[in-house]
Amino acid sequence: MIRTKILKYLSPYIWPLLLMTVFIYCQASANLALPDFMAKIINEGIIDKNTETIFHYGLIMMLIAVGGGLATVGVNYLSSKIGTGFAKDLRNAIFTKIESFSLVEFNKFSTASLITRTTNDVQQIQMVLTMLFRLAFMAPIVGVLATLKAYRLAPSMTWIMGVAVITLISIIALIFKIVTPKFTRLQKLLDKLNLVTREILGGLRVIKAFNKEKHEEEKFNKTNKDLTQLNIFVGRLMMLLQPVMMLILNFMMIAIVWFGAHQIGLGNLQVGNMLAFLQYSMQAVSAFLMISIIFIAIPRASVSANRIAEVLETDTQIKDPLQPVKAPRKGGKVEFKNVTFAYPEATEPVLHNISFIALPGQTTAFIGSTGSGKSTILNLIPRFYDVTEGQVLVDDVDVRDMKQRDLRARIGYVSQKAMLFSGTIKENITYGNPNATEAKIFGAAATAQALEFIKELEQKFDSSVAQAGSNFSGGQKQRLAIARALAKNPELYLFDDSFSALDFKTDAALRRALKKEAKGKTILIVTQRVGTIMDADKIIVIDAGKIVGEGTHKELLSTCEIYREIATSQLPPEKLVEDLT
Ligand SMILES: Nc1ncnc2c1ncn2[C@@H]1O[C@H](COP(=O)(O)OP(=O)(O)OP(=O)(O)O)[C@@H](O)[C@H]1O
Numbered sequence: 085m086i087r088t089k090i091l092k093y094l095s096p097y098i099w100p101l102l103l104m105t106v107f108i109y110c111q112a113s114a115n116l117a118l119p120d121f122m123a124k125i126i127n128e129g130i131i132d133k134n135t136e137t138i139f140h141y142g143l144i145m146m147l148i149a150v151g152g153g154l155a156t157v158g159v160n161y162l163s164s165k166i167g168t169g170f171a172k173d174l175r176n177a178i179f180t181k182i183e184s185f186s187l188v189e190f191n192k193f194s195t196a197s198l199i200t201r202t203t204n205d206v207q208q209i210q211m212v213l214t215m216l217f218r219l220a221f222m223a224p225i226v227g228v229l230a231t232l233k234a235y236r237l238a239p240s241m242t243w244i245m246g247v248a249v250i251t252l253i254s255i256i257a258l259i260f261k262i263v264t265p266k267f268t269r270l271q272k273l274l275d276k277l278n279l280v281t282r283e284i285l286g287g288l289r290v291i292k293a294f295n296k297e298k299h300e301e302e303k304f305n306k307t308n309k310d311l312t313q314l315n316i317f318v319g320r321l322m323m324l325l326q327p328v329m330m331l332i333l334n335f336m337m338i339a340i341v342w343f344g345a346h347q348i349g350l351g352n353l354q355v356g357n358m359l360a361f362l363q364y365s366m367q368a369v370s371a372f373l374m375i376s377i378i379f380i381a382i383p384r385a386s387v388s389a390n391r392i393a394e395v396l397e398t399d400t401q402i403k404d405p406l407q408p409v410k411a412p413r414k415g416g417k418v419e420f421k422n423v424t425f426a427y428p429e430a431t432e433p434v435l436h437n438i439s440f441i442a443l444p445g446q447t448t449a450f451i452g453s454t455g456s457g458k459s460t461i462l463n464l465i466p467r468f469y470d471v472t473e474g475q476v477l478v479d480d481v482d483v484r485d486m487k488q489r490d491l492r493a494r495i496g497y498v499s500q501k502a503m504l505f506s507g508t509i510k511e512n513i514t515y516g517n518p519n520a521t522e523a524k525i526f527g528a529a530a531t532a533q534a535l536e537f538i539k540e541l542e543q544k545f546d547s548s549v550a551q552a553g554s555n556f557s558g559g560q561k562q563r564l565a566i567a568r569a570l571a572k573n574p575e576l577y578l579f580d581d582s583f584s585a586l587d588f589k590t591d592a593a594l595r596r597a598l599k600k601e602a603k604g605k606t607i608l609i610v611t612q613r614v615g616t617i618m619d620a621d622k623i624i625v626i627d628a629g630k631i632v633g634e635g636t637h638k639e640l641l642s643t644c645e646i647y648r649e650i651a652t653s654q655l656p657p658e659k660l661v662e663d664l665t
């Protein structure tokens with residue numbers, strides 16, 4: 085089924101479409117009128133040897149031909165213009181939709197497939213649509229009218245056209261049947277190629293370090309080969325179409341001349357009429373040919389249209405409430421009430437019955453082994469995911485009752501993997517607060533301990549940042565990401581293992597500066613390092629998605645077995661003894 089919903093993006097082009105239809109009719113009328121005049125010139129010119137008649141009709145024919153030519157230019161211009169405009173609008177619509185997606189939908193489609201859908205699939209539709217504009221309006225009219233005209237000229241020979249059309253349609257139907265199912269597979273393979281390419285390019289360093297170039301090359305080659313083979317198969321069939329069509333057309337011409345000559349010999353037909361018949365029959369059969377080509381092209385476009393419609397029709401699971409609550413800013417207090425959470429499509433929850441309160445003016449830290457669910461807890465606060473059971477409250481309001489913009493405006497989030505955008509350092513720091521003053525930018529960089537390396541750079545804050553921040557070290561990227569969160573003036577700071585790439589000295593300096601900067605605000609820190617959170621007001625120990633301990637460093641050392649194990653493995657014995665006593 086073709087998802088016609090996509091066609092609504094054609095609505096801004098109603099007027100150009102109408103104008104184009106007019107041009108198409110001009111073009112078709114010109115094509116249909118010419119053979120008649122030719123017949124007249126030949127028939128009358130030969131009989132009368134009258135050059136004036138020839139000149140008279142010749143001039144009219146020339147004018148019609150020029151008019152038809154101009155109309156063709158108009159049709160091609162407009163169809164390209166509408167096609168590209170439509171594609172632009174559609175790409176915009178898809179992109180806007182994708183931006184509204186939550187992580188749930190992202191995982192469902194995969195980034196690679198979303199890219200193919202925004203680019204190649206749109207292009208497929210654009211191509212077919214442009215062709216459709218040119219052919220679909222014109223072919224049926226020309227087909228019917230040319231057949232009628234041919235019939236009028238020589239009724240006894242129309243069966244030749246009939247045979248040609250039936251042969252043509254049978255061959256095309258056969259190709260259609262073989263080729264159509266391949267289109268879905270073609271787009272899927274394109275997704276796969278995209279995925280493999282992205283993965284290989286992204287992991288180039290690892291691939292080189294592990295000497296896996298050959299292995300990855302084979303992986304790429306296999307996908308590439310699959311795609312190429314299928315493309316060749318489809319291409320071959322399509323290419324076969326043209327010579328076969330030409331063959332049929334030529335046989336038809338021979339038959340017409342053959343039988344026409346007999347009729348002329350018998351005195352039933354004039355030479356001019358036979359030639360005009362020849363032209364009309366060519367026009368009619370070509371028109372039917374075009375109609376059948378459209379029938380092949382449509383499934384291809386409809387595969388793409390469905391893939392696009394799938395994206396456009398996907399409703400994001402994370403939605404703003406109908407009546408959002410305007411929560412006054414109260415320092416970003418966070419409260420989890422019996423939160424249980426399972427990732428979509430996962431059967432087992434990764435968080436079980438989590439309850440805690442993080443108060444403004446305090447630092448609340450989360451520690452636990454890898455995969456215990458620390459990042460997941462943080463991700464629930466800006467509503468990257470919604471809880472399965474229970475409630476997450478920020479400033480005493482359930483996050484699902486707030487507008488996402490409002491909620492996220494009060495959060496300064498630093499992800500586990502620092503992510504920068506291409507541009508300058510300044511642009512990156514002011515990303516969440518474009519109106520930040522120079523002093524604010526400077527202050528944020530200073531607190532994040534980023535000043536020391538920014539100062540070393542030749543262009544300071546105007547130094548350029550490469551794509552994904554690849555021209556900075558891991559620790560530098562983390563510090564810039566922290567500065568970006570600080571410059572936003574948030575109420576609530578979420579640091580997901582954001583100090584992991586910092587040396588202990590910088591880590592300590594940063595936390596001291598942060599404490600000053602974030603007075604009266606809520607700080608949540610996830611970490612694996614006891615040293616980072618020893619002085620936190622509250623430490624929550626997570627193990628396998630459950631809270632197994634809560635308190636200060638000293639309290640936990642004596643009450644929580646798991647915390648003691650982590651601390652013992654990280655802190656020098658004399659420090660532990662000192663803390664315990
Ligand atoms: N997008 C996801 N879909 C399904 N499962 C996920 C997803 N992200 C994480 N998980 C699972 O959830 C569990 C908790 O992951 P989480 O990222 O919260 O751990 P973490 O405590 O932050 O670990 P680390 O210290 O290594 O960052 C893991 O077992 C992981 O496999």
Ligand SMILES: [Mg+2]
Pocket residue numbers: 458459460500580581
């Ligand atoms: Mg994590």
